Amino acid sequence: MARGSESIDGLTAEFAKMPGIGVRTARRLAFYIQSIGMNEADKLIEAIREVKARAKRCSMCYNVAEQDPCPICSTGNRDRSTVCVVERVQDLAIIESSGSYNGLYHVLGGHIAPLDDVHPEDLSIDLLVRRVTEGGIDEVIIATNPDTEGDATANYLVERLQPLGVTLSMLARGVPAGGQIEYAARGTVAGAIAGRRPLPAKAP
């Protein structure tokens, strides 16, 4: 802002560092901060401090939690022979909230993207290989995102894990439940046809 506020410009610059937040959104958020009460701003600052002070990476699965090992790794009632590998903690949260999985996780911390200078050694892949090598894991479900970088990461994981004799699987690809084929992307439809499931020849 040419003739605006230095402090608003400063906060806009900080917000614009956050992923997916452009300069216009960042400025809107900065003005929002200006408009709220001191009490509300203090709550935000305190919540940031809490995360920095308390949230840490689980040394087993790289999940983010207050304890180490995280609640998922340390609970007794989960299937410890299956590990689901995800790119980010957000993905873990979504799979958890689906209520369809009761094994353990492994959070990579991202995907392989040489153009963005993210290489295998920048992810927690060695940690995953060590977990599998140590034994007790029967199946690794690769749940990287179904995009170019996710697929490249999945391929690399297969290369590293196949020699260890563990069962490997990947998430099913297809038309999303509740979606419409008419609006599905070409790649989605191609994946759904390639992965089609046989139906019984006659009613059981």
Next chain:
Amino acid sequence: MARGSESIDGLTAEFAKMPGIGVRTARRLAFYIQSIGMNEADKLIEAIREVKARAKRCSMCYNVAEQDPCPICSTGNRDRSTVCVVERVQDLAIIESSGSYNGLYHVLGGHIAPLDDVHPEDLSIDLLVRRVTEGGIDEVIIATNPDTEGDATANYLVERLQPLGVTLSMLARGVPAGGQIEYAARGTVAGAIAGRRPLPAKAP
């Protein structure tokens, strides 16, 4: 997150209070805060504190700035007889950056929206009426957003300002420069036709 981090959940809730930030985005931002260095987090906290401590509303035009009156109201080299009325400080910033306006501003602080419980008295409309009544202003440019609430607000402003004998104008509506008619919304095209400009009958 079912088995996640309390502090991440807390920060997610705080971020989700910000305008235009949904729960998923808020969680992504919370994980981002977890991932950055302590130094970076402190810079964000400091920038929030700076805004709360220094940025305030200009008592003349309701702009946000470190000084009161704001730099626009207090500078000598602007046309003080014209006032451009905008909904939000962000709009002021965009008009300023266009370099096409050299008058003063008046920031309403939003638009009239009875369904959201925003009424004329919640905006800085009385302050604007007082400015115009005090004299020295020849023209008021109404630059509310070209949507239902913006138009309702503009209509209300016309009602309040017309009796004061000031020249009123509003921003031109039409197809945006650089845009394509094929992709313009129906209302945009209708506005462009209604507001069409005569061209000279023959080359001058």
